[in-house]
Amino acid sequence: MRVLLSTYGTRGDVEPLVALAVRLRALGVEVRMCTPPDEEFTRRLVGIGVQPVPVGLPVREMMRGRTLPSATDLDRYRNELVETQFGTFPAAFDGCDVVVAAGLGQVAARSAAEAAGIPYVYVSYAAVHLPSPHHAPPPRPGWPDPGAADNRTLWERDARNVDAQFGEALNRHRAALGLPLVHNVRDHILTDRPWLAADTVLGPWPETPGTDVVQTGAWTLADERPLPADLAEFLDAGSPPVYVGFGSMPPREGIGGMVVEAVRARGCRVLVSRGWADLDLVEDGADCLAIGEVNHQRLFGRVAAVVHHGGAGTTLAAARAGTPQVVAPLQLSDNPYWAGQVAALQLGAALDARTTTAESLGRALGTALSPETRARTRALAGRLRTDGAEVAARRLVGAGR
Template sequence: MRVLLSTYGTRGDVEPLVALAVRLRELGAEVRMCTPPDEEFAARLAGVGVGLVPVGPPVKEMMRGKTLPSAADLARYRDELVETQFGAFPAAFDGCDVVLAAGLGQVAARSVAESLGIPYLYVSYAAVHLPSPHHAPPPRPGWPEPEAAGNAARWEFDARNVDAQFGAALARHRAALGLPAVDNVRDHIITDHPWLAADPVLGPWQETPGLDVVQTGAWTLPDDRPLPADLTRFLDAGDPPVYVGFGSMSPAEGVGAMAVEAIRAQGHRVLVSRGWADLDLLDDGDDCFAVGEANHQNLFPRVAAVVHHGGAGTTLTAARAGAPQVVVPLQLSDNPYWAGRVAALDLGAALDARETTAETLGVALKTALSPETRERARSLAGRLRTDGAEVAARRLTGELR
């Protein structure tokens, strides 16, 4: 069996598919993956023996800026990505038995798979990306914010935005492939039978008419890499520090420095993850330490709390470690959704990055560092699944054999 996995985005978009690829290979499947051409992704896939098909421009440099590109630049970027996909996907998909795509940016995947007679599946990593009256659509950078009240009206507005961005290009390419036009680009990409690769306790799906969602659990792999020696020495030298990191994102202006200030004000040591933004938040104090790449599965059980941006992977790893969380999300994608889930489950606190101050961070940290929050976080950790990628791989191979 030959499987094509495809996504475009940051590390949080790629890593779940890496986990699925590893489990599929263990079941004897051949796997190739379409991702951005960033060196980090190429090295990651080579390390697990998965062939990379680079599609689109590198992502890392765009994400390192203090702000996202303008709406006009994002629109042009998305249009160029669609053209690149329709150019690259036919050869990449050739000979595959199934195509699985992740993310709304996979505009060409279903059409190319359809033209080649290959089954197509769509996966989301967070319930908020799937249309439902139970939640509003996620923020999509560069597109107008909905003025309508009510989730149903907001989802209709969201569909119009997607059609305005991608509709003409998709219609043109489908006509060239001899395929009929589609009425709703977003729902065409998602299908009416999407998969949800999220933990059912941390990010549950609520039944929605018209969508038959398969929730497999989150797609992750065990990570037994040791922590760097200098990081281990810092951890051993005192009480557990509070971790501050924003992954592939650049935090809102001043938020990182305010977090360090608020943590120190409460007498805690600080561990800063540089991330893709290459954060430089430290002075000469011996109560602070900066780290680059590190194994979060080994690290988070050793910290007092995790301050982060609300990425799906960071939220899940902190929850599995039983670490309280303070989420300061950008108004981007699923970040606000995961912030809301942390708050709803009383695993810590969530703030709005646009209104965050050192004072509000201090209050949020007091909530997260309380014994009651720590106990709730530890209790929830034992209820989270770790077999999502295996479940998905077995379902995928079993359905198609």
């Protein structure tokens, strides 16, 4: 059996499919994976025995600045990606038995699978990406603001925005392939039975009449890497520090330094993760250390709290470690959703990164560092499962789609 996995995005988009690929390989399945051509993704796939298929522009180059690309640039990137997908996918899908696509940007995947006569599965990493009257659509940068309305109306407007971006290109290529036209691009990509690769406690699917969602649990791997020697020495040298990191996202100008000062004001040491934004907020002093990419599974159990942007992987890693969180999300994708989940489950505090102040950060840290929050996070950690990728792999192999 051969499975084709496909996504386009940052590390948070790629790593869940890496976890699925490892589980599929353990079951004797051959795996190909379409990802951005960034060297770190290619190296990661080759290291687990998966054939990489580069698609689109390097993502890290697009995220290098202090702000997201402009609406005009995003529009151009999206259109170019669709053309690249239709040019690349037919050869990549050849000989495969099933296609698993992650993310709304996989516009061409279902059409290429249809043309090849192979099954197609869509997966989301957060419930907020799937239409439901229980929540509004996630923020989509570069597209018109849908305005204030009830959730059903917002999802209708969201579908029109997706059609406006992708409808003409998708149907032009479908016509060339001899496939029928699509009248709702978003729902065509999602299918009527999407998968949800999120933990059922941390990010459950809200039961929605008429919607059939397969929630497998989050797709992750155990990380056995040791911590770097300088980080281990720093951890051993004093009280548990507060971790500050924004992953692949460019944080609001000045917010990193503001967080560091707020942490210090509470008498805590600080770990600053440079991330893709290449943060370097360390002043001279033994209470602060800047680090690169490290094993969060091993690290988060040794810190007092995790301050981050609301990425699905960071939220889950901190929750599994039983460590309180302060989430200051960008208005982007599922970041506000995970901030809301942290607040709703009382695992820490959520802020709006656009309006965060030193005072609001101080209050949020006070909530996160309280004994009551620590007790709740530790209690919830024991309820989170780690077998989501295994569940998904066995469904694919057993054709239980």
